[in-house]
Amino acid sequence: MIERRDFLKKVAISGVALTSANGLTSFTSRFPDTPNNSEGQGIIEKEKDTLSAVWKFDFDERNAQLILQNLNVTLKGKLRFLSDDTPWMVCCSRDGVANRNTLVDPRGDVQGYWVLNTVGTQLELLFYHRTAQRFAGRFSFEGTIFFSEDAFPCRTKPVVGERVLNLMSGFADSLLNDSLFSPKDDLLLQFTAANFRIQTVVKGEFSFRLSGRIEDAAETVFVFNMEPGYFQKRYIPYYQPIDRKRCPVVPTGWMSWNTYFDKASAEDN
Incomplete structure (x- = not known):
């Protein structure tokens, strides 16, 4: 005992x-x-x-290719940095700090850094100046995302004071989209960047680009947030994807009564 x-x-x-x-x-x-x-x-x-979503990555300095993986999602793309329209090298660490990767100018000198950090289910890519530097430039990550075939681009971050409701039927690309969602897995991949673009290539494959200016602190971080059970944890505790055998097409339509109640007349419709 x-x-x-x-x-x-x-x-x-x-x-x-x-x-x-x-x-x-x-x-x-x-x-x-x-x-x-x-x-x-x-x-x-x-x-x-303790984490249902764990980020893994691989970086190849020879072609500045970065691969991010989490659950059944893979992001594969190229890192670039331009200063005064001149390309710099995006490299691995060059000192004793193994996870602090480097931005190397055309003369071969390290002038900045980029790092990957995990915060809960989020992965953050941060880029910044070396001490006492203040050059301008744009850092970008551009490539392809491989996700479930049912995944589609969408928008999940509302804007303060927003008065317009965006509705889409089927696969539709928009500059407002900030996420990818898989109904089958109730899995969301959400992006945060000063400049972000995502477009559908084919089912389960998407092109993307994130970019930001290194001289503006508000633009120097890209966030990749993987959220399993997105609807189940928020709005629908007993979430299940629609049975496409019973309902092959999602019902769509417009009902002014639900929006305007008794403020809309027959003439308005």
Whole structure:
């Protein structure tokens, strides 16, 4: 039988373990099972992943190609930096800080940095000047996204004071889109950048481009947010995708009564 003091001690020291995955760190916690005192067994520790979405990445300095992966989503593209319309090299670390990658000017000198950080289910790509530098330039990430075949571009971030409702039927591209959503998996991939564009190539494949100016701090971070259970965690606790065998086409239409109630007359319609 386990003494109460020993049990509490083991609970207290069960902490957080860090495991590296292709350069990024994923978090796993260790939780003790309740001991079965009747059988005289000790505490059995099991590893439980605290993040359902873990980012992995691979960067090839030879062609500045960055690959990001999370669940069943892959982003593959090229990193670029232009200053005064002159291309710089986007490279790996050149000092003792392994995860601090570099922006190298045409003379071969490191003048800036770019890093990847995970914050919960988010991945942040941050780019910034080296100390005492203040040059202007534009950093960009452009390429292709591979997602589920049912995924489609959409908009999930409302604007303050917005009075226009955007509705789309089927696959429709818009400069307002900021996300990709898979109804089958209830999985959302949301993007944040000063300048963002996403377009449908074919089912499950999309072209994208994020960019920002290094001299403006508000534009120096790209955020990739993966949210499993997007609708289930928000609006529809018992979310299930539409059964396309029963309803192959989503019903669409316009009902002014639902929008204007008794303020609309027959003449308005």
